[in-house]
Amino acid sequence: MAALIRRYGTGLTGIIIALTTFWLIVLVILPYFDLFESSFRPYLPAADVGGPKDVYSLSNYITIFQNPAEFNIGLFGFTFPISVAIHMWVFVLTILFSVLTTLTSLVLCYPLAYYMAKVIDPKRLSTFLLLLVVPMWVSELLRAFAWFILLAFKGPLTIVLQNLGIITDPIHWTWGLGGFSGVIVTLVYVYILFMLFPIYNSMTSLDTNQLEAAQDLGAKSWQTHWRVVVPHCKPGIASGCVTVFMLAVGSLLVPTLLSSPSSRWFTEVIYSRMFDENDWNGGAAYAFILLFVCTIFVSLTMRLFKVGLADIAK
Amino acid sequence: MTASVELRGVTMDFGTYRAVDNVDVKIEPGEFFSFLGPSGCGKTTILRMVSGFIEPTKGDVLIGDQNMKGIGPNKRPTAMIFQNLALFPLMTVWENIAFGLEMRGVDKPTRRKRAEELLELVELPGVADRFASQLSGGQRQRVAIARALAVEPKVMLLDEPLSALDLKLRQHMRAELRAIQKRTNVTFIYITHDQGEALAMSDRVAVMSRGEIQQIDVPQNIYNTPANGFVASFVGENNKFVGQLTSSKKYKTDVGEFAVTLGQGVTAQSKTRLYVRPEHVTFTAKPKAGTNAIAAHVEDVSFEGNFASIHMRDKTGRRLTAELRNDPTNPPPAVGSATNVTFDAEKALVLLDSDATAYAEKE
Numbered sequence: 049m050a051a052l053i054r055r056y057g058t059g060l061t062g063i064i065i066a067l068t069t070f071w072l073i074v075l076v077i078l079p080y081f082d083l084f085e086s087s088f089r090p091y092l093p094a095a096d097v098g099g100p101k102d103v104y105s106l107s108n109y110i111t112i113f114q115n116p117a118e119f120n121i122g123l124f125g126f127t128f129p130i131s132v133a134i135h136m137w138v139f140v141l142t143i144l145f146s147v148l149t150t151l152t153s154l155v156l157c158y159p160l161a162y163y164m165a166k167v168i169d170p171k172r173l174s175t176f177l178l179l180l181v182v183p184m185w186v187s188e189l190l191r192a193f194a195w196f197i198l199l200a201f202k203g204p205l206t207i208v209l210q211n212l213g214i215i216t217d218p219i220h221w222t223w224g225l226g227g228f229s230g231v232i233v234t235l236v237y238v239y240i241l242f243m244l245f246p247i248y249n250s251m252t253s254l255d256t257n258q259l260e261a262a263q264d265l266g267a268k269s270w271q272t273h274w275r276v277v278v279p280h281c282k283p284g285i286a287s288g289c290v291t292v293f294m295l296a297v298g299s300l301l302v303p304t305l306l307s308s309p310s311s312r313w314f315t316e317v318i319y320s321r322m323f324d325e326n327d328w329n330g331g332a333a334y335a336f337i338l339l340f341v342c343t344i345f346v347s348l349t350m351r352l353f354k355v356g357l358a359d360i361a362k
Numbered sequence: 363m364t365a366s367v368e369l370r371g372v373t374m375d376f377g378t379y380r381a382v383d384n385v386d387v388k389i390e391p392g393e394f395f396s397f398l399g400p401s402g403c404g405k406t407t408i409l410r411m412v413s414g415f416i417e418p419t420k421g422d423v424l425i426g427d428q429n430m431k432g433i434g435p436n437k438r439p440t441a442m443i444f445q446n447l448a449l450f451p452l453m454t455v456w457e458n459i460a461f462g463l464e465m466r467g468v469d470k471p472t473r474r475k476r477a478e479e480l481l482e483l484v485e486l487p488g489v490a491d492r493f494a495s496q497l498s499g500g501q502r503q504r505v506a507i508a509r510a511l512a513v514e515p516k517v518m519l520l521d522e523p524l525s526a527l528d529l530k531l532r533q534h535m536r537a538e539l540r541a542i543q544k545r546t547n548v549t550f551i552y553i554t555h556d557q558g559e560a561l562a563m564s565d566r567v568a569v570m571s572r573g574e575i576q577q578i579d580v581p582q583n584i585y586n587t588p589a590n591g592f593v594a595s596f597v598g599e600n601n602k603f604v605g606q607l608t609s610s611k612k613y614k615t616d617v618g619e620f621a622v623t624l625g626q627g628v629t630a631q632s633k634t635r636l637y638v639r640p641e642h643v644t645f646t647a648k649p650k651a652g653t654n655a656i657a658a659h660v661e662d663v664s665f666e667g668n669f670a671s672i673h674m675r676d677k678t679g680r681r682l683t684a685e686l687r688n689d690p691t692n693p694p695p696a697v698g699s700a701t702n703v704t705f706d707a708e709k710a711l712v713l714l715d716s717d718a719t720a721y722a723e724k725e
């Protein structure tokens with residue numbers, strides 16, 4: 049603060065601080081607070097707002113546990129029906145498949161990042177990076193649409209696989225519970241760089257001599273990765289995982305294009321409460337459930353793997 | 363546990379650049395062997411070929427008479443100490459030391475015990491649970507040595523391990539390394555660009571220049587009978603004179619004709635230079651006829667305690683240096699005085715110039 053004043057003078061410092069405060073309070077805190085407050089109030093006709101029926105309650109939140117429905121779960125060849133609240137079910141699947149999206153990206157990105165940071169000839173790296181980044185200049189919508197077309201029922205992918213003799217019957221990539229494959233493939237494609245770059249960054253800071261030292265002391269390749277590379281890159285891996293998980297859970301565009309009524313994403317439920325039913329209070333409540341549960345989930349996972357928030361910020 | 367190391371016609375090319383050129387050397391079991399040379403001459407490349415990180419373009423590396431072709435670094439009986447030590451920063455000292463044992467599936471209590479023993483061996487007890495970042499440079503050095511010894515290598519490879527330490531500590535660690543080598547009787551291959559280190563520690567030294575070995579010998583011979591101009595210039599100081607051999611024992615230069623001793627392979631046709639070490643120069647007011655003498659003007663005398671360096675110029679303006687042992691009864695000549703420097707024929711070496719000599723002067 050004192051340093052700011054010394055540098056820019058009282059007037060300019062005042063303006064900077066005023067603008068920052070305005071941005072923070074009016075554009076960030078207030079809208080959230082308004083949404084948060086309204087999530088505890090019932091959805092009422094305009095005439096009743098502020099009336100005797102407009103009282104605070106948890107009812108918007110509780111609806112997630114209501115309206116049970118029968119679902120069939122197939123596990124190890126057995127199929128058994130369970131009865132869960134519809135929204136709860138969508139919520140659980142969203143978290144589950146977001147985790148799967150995150151893990152898939154991780155599995156794809158770790159070797160790629162290692163290759164880029166430690167194997168590839170540095171002269172060719174810039175070309176390589178360009179090839180990775182250029183597709184990301186296309187809008188998310190178009191990229192999602194590309195997969196929408198590729199994965200269409202009896203679409204290009206199915207035709208290619210059929211001609212290669214890998215499958216005989218066409219697959220519903222975007223239908224049913226298996227229909228999540230379309231969402232996952234596209235989410236991975238759309239958000240993969242958010243996984244790649246943090247891991248790549250942490251790997252470039254790893255001294256190559258460490259790898260050779262491990263190898264020299266008798267470590268096999270996997271041992272070197274497990275004991276030296278992964279611990280070093282843990283902050284980058286965590287950062288990539290948190291980002292991709294949060295983006296996947298919160299994505300609306302991709303599931304809108306690539307899911308079906310039986311493979312819905314929780315954001316679609318929030319959207320439909322807000323815009324189809326016009327119930328902003330209920331939508332807000334669901335949005336906060338998603339936010340809180342995901343935050344807790346991420347913190348617990350980070351605790352489990354012993355990564356601090358400060359590590360990620362590095 | 364110890365083994366010989368042999369390089370047979372080893373050549374290493376990086377693209378079109380030849381980093382190591384047809385190196386032949388046999389290092390005996392339990393020997394302390396140094397490669398000495400200016401930076402970029404291919405020392406690290408040799409070490410990396412012995413440890414298995416790179417395969418030679420041509421030639422063979424043998425350890426204990428076994429050809430190492432196709433054997434990976436994790437399967438060779440070598441352990442390397444890296445120039446920057448490469449300790450694992452996320453592991454404690456004892457985990458670092460026990461890393462090699464962990465990779466071999468040794469159980470934790472045994473590993474811990476062995477790590478403690480090795481810490482004793484390198485005289486660094488009580489730091490097992492600290493991290494490398496909490497240790498001083500010299501302590502880190504010892505941890506790196508202990509970590510390498512833990513895998514019971516037959517050959518230790520050390521890549522300028524002392525270069526990051528300050529002078530005092532470096533002197534101390536020299537003796538320490540030598541003692542550890544004697545105690546364990548492991549073959550040490552030591553790399554350095556510091557001639558003092560190489561001469562003080564090694565049983566034998568190989569002097570290298572631009573990928574080629576110039577001379578392999580015991581330290582005394584490297585210093586006293588250098589094989590060529592490069593070795594003489596790289597190891598120790600010299601007064602140098604360009605000239606021409608006139609008879610088998612006479613060398614003519616621009617400051618006179620001197621009686622000399624011929625180095626390896628010197629003939630009347632070869633390009634040569636005359637080398638005289640500063641400590642072999644003496645002073646005489648009136649030299650007898652027939653002795654090697656050069657008239658010189660004293661420019662500066664620096665008194666270093668046990669000896670004094672005397673800087674002079676001859677009549678052509680060439681700088682000459684003499685080193686005189688401290689002796690109050692025989693003081694160095696006064697600054698500004700004219701004197702004659704003299705030297706014996708046995709101490710005046712005529713050595714072959716090679717491309718390498720020109721290279722050493724550029725350094």
Ligand SMILES: Nc1ncnc2c1ncn2[C@@H]1O[C@H](COP(=O)(O)OP(=O)(O)O)[C@@H](O)[C@H]1O
Nearest residue numbers: 376379381399400401402403404405406407408
């Ligand atoms: N992997 C490599 N690729 C290309 N050139 C290399 C490689 N490693 C070393 N060199 C070159 O080989 C020469 C010798 O290197 P090095 O063995 O590290 O020298 P020293 O250890 O004696 O300083 C240097 O000119 C260096 O640039």
Ligand SMILES: [Mg+2]
Nearest residue numbers: 402405406521
């Ligand atoms: Mg080197």
